[in-house]
Amino acid sequence: MTALAASSPPGEDLRPVRERIQPLLGGPSSTIVREFFAALRDPFTRSLRHNTYLWFGVLWGLPIPLFSLGIDLLARDLPVTMIQVFAVFREHPLHFLFLAHPLLFAVVFGAMGSVRRQKDQKIAGLIADLEEHLRLLAAANAELKGLDRLKSEFLANVSHELRTPLVSIQGYSEMILEGRLGPINAKQAEGLQIAGRNVIRLLDLINELLEFSRLQSGKSTFHIGAFDLRDAVHAAAVLLRPRLEEKRLRFEEAVPPDACSIFADRDKLNRVFINLLSNAVKFTPEGGTIATAVARDESGMYRIEVRDTGCGIPAEAHGRVFERFWQYDGSTRRKHGGTGLGLAICKEIVQGHGGRISFESAEGKGTVMRVLLPIGRAGTETSP
Ligand SMILES: Nc1ncnc2c1ncn2[C@@H]1O[C@H](COP(=O)(O)OP(=O)(O)OP(=O)(O)O)[C@@H](O)[C@H]1O
Ligand SMILES: [Mg+2]
Structure with a gap:
């Protein structure tokens, strides 16, 4: 130095x-x-x-x-x-x-x-x-x-x-x-x-x-293809259904009636939705509710929300949530597993698509994770 x-x-x-x-x-x-x-x-x-x-x-x-x-x-x-x-x-x-x-x-x-x-x-x-x-x-x-x-x-x-x-x-x-x-x-x-x-x-x-x-x-190469965002979010939820049932969590899904076509890397976005949903499941106690919503934002972007009624993230930790390896309970005897890389990867993937990821959370009340994605266009591109 x-x-x-x-x-x-x-x-x-x-x-x-x-x-x-x-x-x-x-x-x-x-x-x-x-x-x-x-x-x-x-x-x-x-x-x-x-x-x-x-x-x-x-x-x-x-x-x-x-x-x-x-x-x-x-x-x-x-x-x-x-x-x-x-x-x-x-x-x-x-x-x-x-x-x-x-x-x-x-x-x-x-x-x-x-x-x-x-x-x-x-x-x-x-x-x-x-x-x-x-x-x-x-x-x-x-x-x-x-x-x-x-x-x-x-x-x-x-x-x-x-x-x-x-x-x-x-x-x-x-x-x-x-x-x-x-x-x-x-x-x-x-x-x-x-x-x-x-x-x-x-x-x-x-x-x-x-x-x-x-x-x-x-x-990392982004393999861009066209698909319906509603299907991608639904597929991630289906994958997590056994864990939802195991914890007796209520699951709600809100999607618009019209197709939500997007040009994006489906595998990478799957990873994002799975991590957001598995976080929601992980940090919500039994009997809670998890909800997903897909909508078209006023700016013309797609807005995907994953909402839970879990433990939430304390305000003093909000600035660190997307840091790699950061976990609120970072002790070796913590209840939940994981590495703390999930959201850092989500952020890279969303930004690689030209989108944004943000959240709102209150301790003891729950969390809303929000992803904004542009509609995109065909072709294969590398992440920036
Ligand atoms: N829905 C949520 N409710 C409460 N805390 C959350 C939620 N999502 C993320 N967090 C907090 O943010 C931390 C980082 O999340 P992230 O997904 O990056 O890592 P992880 O889930 O701990 O591990 P990994 O995703 O690598 O398996 C979590 O450990 C948790 O403290
Ligand atoms: Mg995670």
Whole structure:
């Protein structure tokens, strides 16, 4: 994590940005007066070459002595000559005070120019700091993405390597169970059956991991075909009927009378519906209700809902539901099985179809999982 470590260069001003910007936004009048007097000592205030504010002050103050002199000469009906001007100055020394105004304004405006320059310099420094931080952040982000990709590749490789020996173990267990390698007694058969079931669980997990990494890396092919969404959702429910009956759950199905034709990958969407339904069954206690609904949304997309009256998801966990491996009850002694990959895979599949998946859930009340899918078009495409 070199980029992350480098994000705090030695000697860097680590005060929060707000604290550093505050003095530039102006402050109480005492601060402004202090800034003004400090600026008077700045050589830039007196720089005729660089401080244009100074000239602006001179121009601003110049009309005052000119007008006062002009009015005096006009009032006495005197011609505007150098002799008369000297005479007026001698007679009314107050004109010397007016003459000082361009100088006075030059000093005030010059000091304002200095304050402005100091603030500009501070802003430029802050912008440079901000740009440096953004650069470091982008580098850290790129590094994190690289590490994440490495981790996913590692997971995919390990899963792949694990699958081959497991398939072989499964094959041999079946052969022994079937007595093809010699007779076995009932106790041995029972032990082998348990081992076989666990091998299947492990293979399921590995297949899920491989599918997820294929989807994430965009290497999964979507085989697009036309079918009726109502049939796909119904088929998933039929598959789960034994579990619905086992838990004595009521099942309701709402579908529109007209066909809901869609161009999509039916197998992949089946996976989505099966996971949403099996989650609903898993997290709904006996006697509860599960309902599915298919409808056409106002935006022209299909909306598929899976509703349950189960335990729900607490509000503080809502942000994590689609994270891979996340399960609300992640303890090793949790009631429900699974890997926590189901919804992460659903999200990849739905997004791969250009759709969206969301949910509403209240603890103790139940959950509604909602999938929005575009009608799609024919052809074979790869997931993005
Ligand atoms: N209908 C639901 N009601 C309550 N909690 C849910 C529901 N659906 C999902 N969850 C919560 O979200 C978590 C993640 O769901 P997900 O389908 O990704 O994983 P899983 O079902 O635990 O395992 P897998 O699907 O991989 O077998 C679940 O463990 C559960 O805590
Ligand atoms: Mg699940």
